[in-house]
Amino acid sequence: MLRALLLIxxxxxxxxxxxxxxxxxxxxxxxxxxxxxxxxxxxxWDANEExxxxxxxxxxxxxxxxxxxxxxxxxLLCNVTDRVSFWFVVTDSSKNVxxxxxxxxxxxxxxxxxxxxxxxxxxxxxxxxLKITSTLSPPVEPSTPVWLIVFGVVLxxxxxxxxxxxxxxxxxxxxxxxxxxxxENLEEKVEVTLENGIPCEALDLKAGHINGVFAADDDRFTSx
Amino acid sequence: LSATxxxxxEDGRPKWDNKFQYILSCIGFxxxxxxxxxxxxxxxxxxxxxxxxxxxxxxxxxxxxxxxLELALGQCLRKGSIGAWNTISPYLGGVGVGSWMVSVLxxxxxxxxxxxxxxxxxxxxxxxxxWSVCPLNENRTGFNEECYESTAVNYFWxxxxxxxxxxxxxxxxxxxxxxxxxxxxWAIVYLCTIRGIETTGxxxxxxxxxxxxxxxIFLIQGLALPGATEGLIYLFTPNLNTLKNPRVWLDAAxxxxxxxxxxxxxxxxxxxxxPTKNDCEKDAVTVAIVNSMTSLYASxxxxxxxxxxxxTAYWDCLDRNxxxxxxxxxxxxxxxxxxxxxxxxxxxxxxxxxxIAGLKLKSCDLQEFLDQSVSGTGLAFIVFTQAIIxxxxxxxxxxxxxxxxxxxxxxxxxxxxxxxxxPLLELQIIPKSAPKELLSGIICLISFLIALCFxxxxxxxxxxIFDRYAGSVPxxxxxxxxxxxxxxxxxxxxxSEDVEWMTGRKLNLFWQITWRxxxxxxxxxxxxxxxxxxxxxxxxxxxxxxKYESFPMKEEKVYPPWVQxxxxxxxxxxxxCVPLVALFHLVKQKRRSxxxxxxxxxxxSCQGANS
Numbered sequence: 103m104l105r106a107l108l109l110i111x112x113x114x115x116x117x118x119x120x121x122x123x124x125x126x127x128x129x130x131x132x133x134x135x136x137x138x139x140x141x142x143x144x145x146x147w148d149a150n151e152e153x154x155x156x157x158x159x160x161x162x163x164x165x166x167x168x169x170x171x172x173x174x175x176x177x178l179l180c181n182v183t184d185r186v187s188f189w190f191v192v193t194d195s196s197k198n199v200x201x202x203x204x205x206x207x208x209x210x211x212x213x214x215x216x217x218x219x220x221x222x223x224x225x226x227x228x229x230x231x232l233k234i235t236s237t238l239s240p241p242v243e244p245s246t247p248v249w250l251i252v253f254g255v256v257l258x259x260x261x262x263x264x265x266x267x268x269x270x271x272x273x274x275x276x277x278x279x280x281x282x283x284x285x286e287n288l289e290e291k292v293e294v295t296l297e298n299g300i301p302c303e304a305l306d307l308k309a310g311h312i313n314g315v316f317a318a319d320d321d322r323f324t325s326x
Numbered sequence: 327l328s329a330t331x332x333x334x335x336e337d338g339r340p341k342w343d344n345k346f347q348y349i350l351s352c353i354g355f356x357x358x359x360x361x362x363x364x365x366x367x368x369x370x371x372x373x374x375x376x377x378x379x380x381x382x383x384x385x386x387x388x389x390x391x392x393x394x395l396e397l398a399l400g401q402c403l404r405k406g407s408i409g410a411w412n413t414i415s416p417y418l419g420g421v422g423v424g425s426w427m428v429s430v431l432x433x434x435x436x437x438x439x440x441x442x443x444x445x446x447x448x449x450x451x452x453x454x455x456x457w458s459v460c461p462l463n464e465n466r467t468g469f470n471e472e473c474y475e476s477t478a479v480n481y482f483w484x485x486x487x488x489x490x491x492x493x494x495x496x497x498x499x500x501x502x503x504x505x506x507x508x509x510x511x512w513a514i515v516y517l518c519t520i521r522g523i524e525t526t527g528x529x530x531x532x533x534x535x536x537x538x539x540x541x542x543i544f545l546i547q548g549l550a551l552p553g554a555t556e557g558l559i560y561l562f563t564p565n566l567n568t569l570k571n572p573r574v575w576l577d578a579a580x581x582x583x584x585x586x587x588x589x590x591x592x593x594x595x596x597x598x599x600x601p602t603k604n605d606c607e608k609d610a611v612t613v614a615i616v617n618s619m620t621s622l623y624a625s626x627x628x629x630x631x632x633x634x635x636x637x638t639a640y641w642d643c644l645d646r647n648x649x650x651x652x653x654x655x656x657x658x659x660x661x662x663x664x665x666x667x668x669x670x671x672x673x674x675x676x677x678x679x680x681x682i683a684g685l686k687l688k689s690c691d692l693q694e695f696l697d698q699s700v701s702g703t704g705l706a707f708i709v710f711t712q713a714i715i716x717x718x719x720x721x722x723x724x725x726x727x728x729x730x731x732x733x734x735x736x737x738x739x740x741x742x743x744x745x746x747x748x749p750l751l752e753l754q755i756i757p758k759s760a761p762k763e764l765l766s767g768i769i770c771l772i773s774f775l776i777a778l779c780f781x782x783x784x785x786x787x788x789x790x791i792f793d794r795y796a797g798s799v800p801x802x803x804x805x806x807x808x809x810x811x812x813x814x815x816x817x818x819x820x821x822s823e824d825v826e827w828m829t830g831r832k833l834n835l836f837w838q839i840t841w842r843x844x845x846x847x848x849x850x851x852x853x854x855x856x857x858x859x860x861x862x863x864x865x866x867x868x869x870x871x872x873k874y875e876s877f878p879m880k881e882e883k884v885y886p887p888w889v890q891x892x893x894x895x896x897x898x899x900x901x902x903c904v905p906l907v908a909l910f911h912l913v914k915q916k917r918r919s920x921x922x923x924x925x926x927x928x929x930x931s932c933q934g935a936n937s
Contacts, residue, residue: 135659183656187653249449249452249503252448253448253506261513264513268520275761
């Protein structure tokens with residue numbers, strides 16, 4: 103009894119070793135860079151993390167094919183290195199000792215990539231599934247390009263400045279014109295009251311009418 | 327003769343609010359984009375600190391004398407370039423017309439460079455910066471191919487900004503975003519030059535001083551960046567052997583000449599708004615020294631940033647190699663660091679040479695990255711923008727950098743536009759009753775319409791042509807005729823008396839010697855050497871062609887014959903004005919059947935014109 107059990111276990115183990123090895127059919131290589139992603143908060147990669155990984159892959163397979171037949175034991179890991187990198191393969195429990203086709207696994211992983219990354223606090227770059235390309239997220243683009251808004255602001259300021267300067271220039275021009283016409287009017291008025299170059303106001307004074315030379319000599323002349 | 331030299335001449339000519347405004351305008355005109363993106367490049371390729379020797383010799387014997395000449399001329403005759411040269415002698419009127427023409431041509435393309443700066447400025451308000459990421463291709467499986475093969479920065483410059491065509495003969499379409507920015511730039515120029523020096527005098531306080539602030543900020547930030555010291559050591563390590571190469575001396579002479587913006591007519595225009603009793607000698611020395619010091623000051627942050635960029639590129643190269651090695655040999659993370667990279671590689675190479683060879687590791691050499699020297703638009707829009715992405719707070723640095731470039735260019739534009747505006751104002755193209763605002767508006771509008779050509783797909787190739795041909799050879803010719811005209815036609819004796827009257831002291835022997843012999847000789851030599859070098863190989867350009875085999879290298883192409891004809895036309899047109907106008911006057915004099923004489927009897931001088 104015990105010997106039969108041991109035989110079965112060894113057969114299974116050998117079968118598993120056959121299924122999961124580097125470059126096996128339907129096997130994928132995974133490369134994890136924890137220190138690059140987390141720096142000082144890096145955790146160590148141990149058997150527990152491997153268990154979580156198997157669980158996540160099984161979860162992905164279940165979600166993808168929506169049949170709850172994939173178990174954690176279906177996911178086989180092998181060749182774990184210090185890098186941390188390893189190969190994994192998903193077996194099919196319904197069919198004996200075969201692996202799930204690589205395309206199905208790839209589609210499942212791709213569908214749930216985000217969840218798998220988050221479980222390990224990693225990203226597409228630091229949790230790499232070689233041979234599985236990730237769809238790149240499009241950059242966020244606002245409806246109006248930002249540069250157009252900035253341009254509008256700058257242009258408004260410039261136009262406001264130009265209008266202000268032109269208007270102030272026109273006002274100054276008008277004021278200068280008004281001043282020059284006022285000055286002309288003033289000169290005209292002054293001209294009217296100029297007599298021989300002498301302003302009439304000055305002529306109104308006595309000094310203009312009476313000749314001081316003769317006035318002073320009044321007592322020299324005999325009165326008439 | 328009036329004996330009151332202090333009363334300002336009431337000839338209705340606008341004047342500067344104060345001396346500082348005038349000096350600042352001259353400095354702003356001289357200090358431009360070239361101080362930031364040409365001088366550091368020349369320093370780098372011509373032996374670092376050793377380049378300063380030919381540079382300062384050229385400054386002493388060519389830059390300062392010519393500057394003094396122009397400022398004295400404008401101040402004495404109180405007219406723009408065309409009027410001033412007509413006053414000296416109608417036969418020399420062509421010199422004024424030539425410099426006016428060069429100012430027009432340079433204004434056209436210079437403002438388009440500012441358009442590019444503005445485009446980058448308004449794009450700096452986004453997160454992430456648009457030149458830091460490649461856009462995706464149509465089916466979103468990868469990045470845009472052109473962007474992926476070159477870099478995101480190159481892609482943004484050549485595709486998203488210029489939308490460049492692979493050949494100068496293919497004009498492409500108008501780029502509407504560039505047209506918008508061009509309109510905004512000309513509107514800004516109109517805003518600042520609307521009433522001549524009345525408005526530029528106020529604007530210059532900002533545009534001339536602001537770049538120094540930003541340069542200081544960049545200096546402080548730049549010196550704190552890793553790798554800055556490598557860049558600075560690389561820049562300033564003198565290599566005296568380069569002085570044996572005549573090319574170095576030629577580059578120093580041309581750099582000083584174009585850096586001081588001589589022969590544009592703008593300096594004459596600025597000086598013409600001065601009171602005649604002003605020390606032009608001190609002004610000239612001040613402006614020239616400030617310009618050169620600015621070049622040196624600007625090269626420090628530029629090279630700190632370039633050193634930082636080279637160091638980062640070197641580290642990236644190392645890191646990429648390290649990752650490849652770690653992945654190949656499945657070694658634990660962080661087992662190979664940058665410091666022990668070489669020892670690890672040699673160990674692995676000895677044990678597994680085929681595997682190492684199979685990886686095709688790139689050789690990372692810091693010196694090689696530092697050697698990648700770039701000048702001009704490539705420095706600002708490709709290299710510097712790349713470096714800015716790597717700095718923390720990239721948006722702020724980008725905004726500051728592009729505002730600084732814009733101010734530098736704008737203050738030079740003021741001088742260019744003044745060189746166009748003042749002669750037109752004096753020639754009374756528009757009736758005297760019409761406001762000045764109309765003339766500046768017409769100038770800006772016409773320039774905008776012509777400059778629309780530069781917003782085509784092939785626009786940047788045309789700007790290179792204008793820069794190489796319109797903004798180089800004609801200036802040398804005009805400056806040569808300027809010196810000869812003043813010294814031998816106006817006669818140095820009369821000119822030195824004028825300068826004595828203006829400055830209040832006797833003209834130094836240094837100016838006599840340089841004006842009479844050294845400067846014209848130097849100009850002649852520089853002109854010959856320059857033309858010879860240009861003629862040595864057929865004029866060619868490098869085109870950005872995504873379909874080229876060695877893309878992302880630029881493809882070297884020769885100009886088609888019709889383009890070469892335009893190059894010759896651009897270079898020859900301003901020069902040919904000088905003999906043409908002289909000929910025209912000769913014919914006119916002959917027709918009046920008078921004795922043609924070189925110096926008409928009633929040539930006015932400073933004191934005569936203002937008594």
